[in-house]
Amino acid sequence: MEESVNNDTKIEMVDKIREGLGIQNQSDASQVSPLVLAYIGDAVYEVLVRTKIISESGAQVNQLHRMSTTLVKAHAQAEIVKILSLTEEENRVYKRGRNAKSFTMAKNATMADYRNATGFEALIGYLYMSGQTDRMLQLVCEGIKKYKETIGK
Secondary structure, X not given: OOOOOOOOOOOOHHHXXXXXXXXXXXXXXXXXXXXXXXXXXXXXXXXXHHHHHHXXXXXXXXXXXXXXXHHHOHHHHHHHXXXXXXXXXXXXXXXXXXXXXXXXXXXXXXXXXXXXXXXXXXXXXXXXXXXXXXXXXXXXXXXXXXHXXXXXX
């Protein structure tokens, strides 16, 4: 998850996915509901975490699963978002997601952690949908690294 591709020849991940799925119109990510952004952001974040875990470990699948769940649970996401330095725009998206009224909650999370995690997922979804994959990857890698340092792993 490093920036090793020349920006002139790089095809953004989102554009490649849209093309592959035959999606014609590109929605303005800032106009998408924060809960919809969190919905896609949750999936994207999990794929990024699993990819990172696999690249760093030759562990068996059950161990990979335990390592990834440590990073994708609401408490970890809530802590990660506190660690990150966000731009004004990113902070605005995060707050929209955090303040969105969701009718569900994670089983093993406090309401505060769940809301902060929803904000984080909305931010990841927004960056993904708006094609800001370099920034998305930067935040995820930085957040995971700093979070691991705080928990001593």
